Amino acid sequence: MELERHEYDVVVVGAGGAGLRAAIAASENGARTAVVCKSLLGKAHTVMAEGGIAAAMGNTWPEDNWRVHFRDTMRGGKMLNHWRMAQLHAQEAPDRVLELEDWGALFDRTPDGLISQRDFGGHRYARLAHVGDRTGLELLRTLQQRTVALGIDVYMECTVTRLLRDDETVTGAFGYWRESGRFVVWQAPSVVLATGGIGKAYKVTSNSWEYTGDGHSLALQAGASLVNMEFVQFHPTGMVWPPSVRGLLVTESVRGDGGILRNSAGNRFMFDYIPDYFRKETAESEEEADRWYTDKTNNRRPPELLPRDEVARAINSEVKAGRGTEHGGVWLDIASRRPAEYIRKRLPSMYHQFKELADVDITREAMEIGPTCHYVMGGVEVDPDTQESRLPGLFAAGEVAGGMHGSNRLGGNSLSDLLVFGRRAGLAAAEHAAKLAGARVEVAEAALADAAAAALAPFDRDGGENPYAVQQDLQSTMHDLVGIIRTRAEMAQALERIAVLKGRVANLSVEGHRQYNPGWHLALDLPHLLLVSECIARAALEREESRGGHTRDDFPAADDAWAHLNLVLDLPADADAVRVTRQPLPQMPGDLAELLES
Known part of the structure; x- marks a missing residue:
């Protein structure tokens, strides 16, 4: 069998933000590192995360800190988050943003020169560090340059079809070159999955063609477990018309910068859908909501900035009640709220997207939008500190990892998630490989032959x-x-x-x-x-x-x-179906539990 072979300490599957951050961390800690990606370097789906990176830097609101961010994240996830992941994420996100800046990322600025931070749904304070509405692109560009500067090997347009393992641990990955179809094997004692989400399982999705759930599936078949898979996030605002772009993401920045939602009758309907859980901090009249944008002292936010699950259900209810638009959505209006120059400066991608794809000038007209499958909160069950799965040597970070977001992810937490836990996964993967230094990883030839036969x-x-x-x-x-x-x-x-x-x-x-x-x-x-x-x-x-x-x-x-229950899924040997097990949440320390009561 014709087979291309390579040996590394750490192999990272996926070249989005989580994958590149993991590869950088592994390489900087002495591991021979490779990145394998389906597409070209720089084309990962991270570029679609437009609004910003959530990090409690306090640049706009000095009152903001990691404790408030932790509380917001736990409440947004309806308390099903793994508390330790939410804690690490909130504590380390500011350092990861400053690190990006040190590496050359060009963030928007406040008048006094600090990194600008914008409002997003579910966040008590404006805390999303941003670059217009192209933050994911800037993040990926910065990590890509760092990856190239470190000399990390990147295998572009390659697809991994199987993880390799022995009786105890991971031994590498098997895949093929998409252009030629030739098979290739990467032998390594540490493999980091950073493959993103599952959106292509749904008909209407904001996700790109790469998001086929392969990382989730590869991990499950190799012996790892998945957690929280019932929780799929439907982003409230995807394009509705024309059909060729149905589901394409409309960033939450539009609402963060003042956009409001109206039904076909012109009513601002979100006031009818404020849950009791958020009533204390949500404006209950148009006058109060509008005043928040200029006078935020009471911090009662517009209902358009409720968490995504609440907004998506509200839109779905309006459409089902017959108050939707002609094409089955609702209206998102920023044109009547902000000057045209402001919109073009703050939302350049959205302006271009609607102008080119729908012939809609968002500085003059409302956008027709509706929910779209966007993100899966579920993923590989991992150790919070190391991101290692149940299978030794197999790590996961970013959207393919579960636990961090509980039952619902707050906007902006995805980019800080992949930075924080991509780094932690890379560090732990390098450390795992170092412990096995000198011991050559062996791959069974029979396993390679079987993987090739299955692919053909x-x-x-x-x-x-x-x-x-x-x-x-x-x-x-x-x-x-x-x-x-x-x-x-x-x-x-x-x-x-x-x-x-x-x-x-x-x-x-x-x-x-x-x-x-x-x-x-x-x-x-x-x-x-x-x-x-x-x-x-x-x-x-x-x-x-x-x-x-x-x-x-x-x-x-x-x-x-x-x-206080998570659902964990695994795939027993020779089973016809996945197994579902109820698992209690880990006990939260008292000092963190107190933060949730404030």
Whole structure:
């Protein structure tokens, strides 16, 4: 078998913010490091995180600090977050932002020269360090330059199809070059997964083509566990029209900078959806909300800046009640709120996006928007301090890791999450490899042959299933039956369809050659999408309450019996389905618990 081989101390799968930050940390700590990515360096989905990096730097509000950020994060996640991850994230985020600045990131500035910080939903204070509405792009550009300067090897346009392991630990990864189809193996004692999310399991999503849940699936199949998979975040504001861009992200910065939501009757409806949990700090009239933008002394924020799960459900309710727009969304209006020059300066990407793709001038017209599958709070279950999974030598960071966000992620916490825990994963991966220094990692030839045979199987079948037809049916199943609002009957039906789809996925066939063959690439992605979809549906069926990104129409309220339970999923050997286990949350120290009462 023709096989390209490489040996490293640390292999990072994924070249977004989490992957590059992990690779930098590993390399700077003496590990021979490689990065493997599906796309080209600099093209990762991190560029779509536009609004800013959440970090309690206190540049706009001196009262802000890590304790308030910790409290906001825990409350946003409805207390299902792993407290230690939320603590580390809040404490270390400011240093990670300043580190980016030291490496050349060019942030917007306050009048006195500090890094500017903007408002976002669920954050008590303005704390998002930003670069217009292109923050993710600047973050990725900065990390990319650092990666290149350190001489880290990057394998671009490569896809990992299997993690390799022995009886005890990870031994590397197997994959192929997307252009040629040639197989390649990376032998390493430490592997860091930084593969992002699962959005392509859904029909309407803000996610790019890379987000096929492969990291979640690879980890599960290798013996790691997943946590919080029932919690899928539907961003409140994705483009609705035209159909070619349906789901494309409209940054929360539009609302953070003054944009408001109106239904088809012109009513500012979010005042009707303020939950009791946030009533003390949310304005309850238009006059009070509008005054907040100029006089923030009482900090009663507009209801448009409630956490994303609350806003998405409100929009969904308005549309279902017949108060939606012609194309099934609502209106997001900043044109009547801010001068055109201000909008073009603060939201240059949004201005360009709507002008070019929808022929809408957002300085003059409202945007037609609606919820879009955006982020999965669930991921690989990891140790908070090291990001190591249950499988020794396997680490995860960023969206592919679970626990940090609980049942709902606050906007801006994704970029600081990937910086904080990407660094921690890289450090721990390098340390793990150093402990094994001198011991060559061995990979069983039989395992390589099996991985190659599995990858080539679609070419060996004639007249099998078309990958694109199967993908369409899977996306429709998840969109229709495991979407924003869920019921037992619909999720049971989804699992029945997934069982049928398993047989169809096992019978996929593709034509042509291995050289850049999109049909083959999709055929290899579909088993990952299917496994992740099953995890989401089974966990969502098990959790009989509504909390954060999980809403059950048949159990519409949060249930105290579920308030301290996470759902963990694993894949027992030779099992036909994933296993769901209820697991108590770790006990929070008293001094942190007191912060949540303030």
